[in-house]
Amino acid sequence: MVSATPIDRHADKFVHLQGVEQAFATKQGRFVALRDIDLAIAKGEFITLIGHSGCGKSTLLNLIAGLTVPTAGALICDGREIAKPGPERAVVFQNHSLLPWLTCFGNIHLAVEKVFGAKEGKARLKARTDAALALVGLAHAAAKYPHEISGGMKQRVGIARALSMEPKVLLMDEPFGALDALTRAKLQDELLKICEATRATVVMVTHDVDEAVLLADRVVMLNNGPAATIGEILPVPLARPRDRLALAADPTYLACRQAVLTFLYEKQRHPQPLAA
Amino acid sequence: MESSAPATPSETPRPALLSGKMGKEGQGSDALLRLVKAVLPPLLGLAAFVAIWYVATLSGGSGIPGPVATWQEAVKLFGDPFYRNTPNDQGIGWNVLASLQRVGIGFGIAAAVGIPLGFLIGRFDFLARMLSPIISLLRPVSPLAWLPIGLLVFKKADPAATWTLFICSIWPMILNTAAGVKQVPQDYLNVARVLALSEWQVFTRILLPAVLPAVLTGVRLSIGVAWLVIVAAEMLTGGVGIGFWVWDEWNNLNVAHILIAIGVIGIVGLLLDQGLMLLAKRFTFESR
Ligand SMILES: Nc1ncnc2c1ncn2[C@@H]1O[C@H](COP(=O)(O)OP(=O)(O)OP(=O)(O)O)[C@@H](O)[C@H]1O
Numbered sequence: 001m002v003s004a005t006p007i008d009r010h011a012d013k014f015v016h017l018q019g020v021e022q023a024f025a026t027k028q029g030r031f032v033a034l035r036d037i038d039l040a041i042a043k044g045e046f047i048t049l050i051g052h053s054g055c056g057k058s059t060l061l062n063l064i065a066g067l068t069v070p071t072a073g074a075l076i077c078d079g080r081e082i083a084k085p086g087p088e089r090a091v092v093f094q095n096h097s098l099l100p101w102l103t104c105f106g107n108i109h110l111a112v113e114k115v116f117g118a119k120e121g122k123a124r125l126k127a128r129t130d131a132a133l134a135l136v137g138l139a140h141a142a143a144k145y146p147h148e149i150s151g152g153m154k155q156r157v158g159i160a161r162a163l164s165m166e167p168k169v170l171l172m173d174e175p176f177g178a179l180d181a182l183t184r185a186k187l188q189d190e191l192l193k194i195c196e197a198t199r200a201t202v203v204m205v206t207h208d209v210d211e212a213v214l215l216a217d218r219v220v221m222l223n224n225g226p227a228a229t230i231g232e233i234l235p236v237p238l239a240r241p242r243d244r245l246a247l248a249a250d251p252t253y254l255a256c257r258q259a260v261l262t263f264l265y266e267k268q269r270h271p272q273p274l275a276a
Numbered sequence: 277m278e279s280s281a282p283a284t285p286s287e288t289p290r291p292a293l294l295s296g297k298m299g300k301e302g303q304g305s306d307a308l309l310r311l312v313k314a315v316l317p318p319l320l321g322l323a324a325f326v327a328i329w330y331v332a333t334l335s336g337g338s339g340i341p342g343p344v345a346t347w348q349e350a351v352k353l354f355g356d357p358f359y360r361n362t363p364n365d366q367g368i369g370w371n372v373l374a375s376l377q378r379v380g381i382g383f384g385i386a387a388a389v390g391i392p393l394g395f396l397i398g399r400f401d402f403l404a405r406m407l408s409p410i411i412s413l414l415r416p417v418s419p420l421a422w423l424p425i426g427l428l429v430f431k432k433a434d435p436a437a438t439w440t441l442f443i444c445s446i447w448p449m450i451l452n453t454a455a456g457v458k459q460v461p462q463d464y465l466n467v468a469r470v471l472a473l474s475e476w477q478v479f480t481r482i483l484l485p486a487v488l489p490a491v492l493t494g495v496r497l498s499i500g501v502a503w504l505v506i507v508a509a510e511m512l513t514g515g516v517g518i519g520f521w522v523w524d525e526w527n528n529l530n531v532a533h534i535l536i537a538i539g540v541i542g543i544v545g546l547l548l549d550q551g552l553m554l555l556a557k558r559f560t561f562e563s564r
């Protein structure tokens with residue numbers, strides 16, 4: 001299947017998931033979290049991934065990141081099978097995963113150093129790190145340690161770390177979950193700007209329907225687990241750049257929003273008894 | 277070093293301390309209260325200890341000197357801690373230093389072997405399962421059981437004592453380091469994988485800082501054990517050292533000196549422990 005992907009279709013199948021299944025060996029036996037996941041993501045596309053808690057969104061993101069290998073099926077990125085993680089597919093972890101012994105600056109600098117250290121001088125690396133911090137509005141917290149900053153600030157450092165790597169694919173697991181509405185809106189706008197500038201491909205997990213529609217080219221909705229599949233894929237045919245205020249009354253926007261809400265609260269109304 | 281004689285501080289300084297602080301009451305009786313609360317119980321404990329000691333030795337029948345006699349001996353002893361008459365008759369300062377040096381060497385070699393071994397055991401499950409039966413078997417053995425082996429192999433008392441210290445202080449470091457490596461959160465390793473850090477970078481940038489607190493705990497326990505064992509080892513091997521000194525004073529029937537030695541051993545052990553505790557604090561990060 002890998003070699004069957006023609007070279008000239010890289011652009012619209014930049015990230016390609018084919019028949020992906022992920023099962024875990026648990027004490028109660030084999031637990032199938034995801035199955036039959038087929039998804040082709042075009043280069044530069046912004047995908048949001050939505051579904052009830054525990055349906056397998058993080059699991060899917062981990063697969064694309066290469067942190068886990070699927071029990072069946074294949075994942076391809078840029079014409080190559082995803083075998084292991086790498087900085088070209090940066091991850092914003094759901095729990096931010098900052099290293100507690102490094103400052104905010106240090107956490108980002110580690111990533112910058114790893115990605116650009118071979119070809120750029122020290123001053124340039126520092127400038128990149130500072131720029132990433134400034135981008136998420138945390139220039140003042142550069143010298144602080146993760147335990148000294150709030151949950152939302154930690155998430156922003158995690159985002160800055162991922163963005164600083166200038167990845168081809170940006171994988172974000174509820175990156176704005178712990179943020180207040182204002183900061184969230186500001187970072188969403190920043191993210192859209194960055195993605196337009198860098199043409200990065202983004203897969204972002206979210207619980208927020210508005211966020212899913214506002215940011216996405218397509219909203220991928222997962223059914224409830226176990227053995228979750230893709231329930232619906234909703235294209236969001238809204239022009240970019242998008243203006244959140246204007247969109248609030250836009251019929252297309254409202255229709256998309258309605259579609260996602262319907263999926264979540266009518267078709268998938270009965271989530272699994274809270275498992276995880 | 278005068279504090280080594282437990283007799284002194286309890287009775288006199290307490291009123292002095294209180295009255296001294298009383299003057300500042302206007303500034304903050306809260307701070308004063310907290311100070312009193314912090315200082316009073318340990319002082320009372322010490323005072324009670326000395327009082328019991330005093331009463332118990334009042335009759336003099338047991339051969340154990342009372343606090344006053346011990347204190348007078350201690351003043352004499354610490355008046356000249358660094359004299360050297362014969363190899364077997366040296367000041368208490370030299371004896372303590374000799375013991376510390378032995379502990380340092382034995383512990384140092386143990387750290388050089390035990391910490392890397394702990395890392396390997398923590399990182400490679402195969403190695404862990406290979407070595408765990410041996411470690412479980414040897415760890416509970418009294419280190420002194422290893423002394424004859426040391427004597428046999430090294431033919432001399434000094435390296436044999438070092439060898440004993442090595443054996444006794446290696447286990448806490450192996451076990452704590454290995455446990456620390458195993459407990460490194462998967463999150464940190466995931467970050468390392470996404471950044472595609474090399475195995476060496478994973479070690480220096482992730483594992484080492486993440487495990488350092490556990491390593492330091494191991495070091496603290498090790499030094500504690502080594503300091504426990506040194507006295508017994510030196511009693512058996514002789515030479516210079518606080519353990520030998522205790523034994524020598526026993527042969528001289530100088531019980532006051534033995535009591536002083538016990539105080540000194542306790543205080544040095546306490547200082548080692550507190551020093552390492554400070555060091556550990558310095559390198560411990562707050563996780564979230
Ligand atoms: N390592 C694992 N071993 C066993 N089961 C797992 C493992 N990881 C995830 N699961 C299970 O797979 C399912 C999906 O988990 P996942 O973390 O992907 O959910 P999620 O959609 O990200 O949820 P949330 O929105 O709460 O973050 C859950 O039922 C979870 O219990």
Ligand SMILES: [Mg+2]
Pocket residue numbers: 057058059094173
């Ligand atoms: Mg999740």
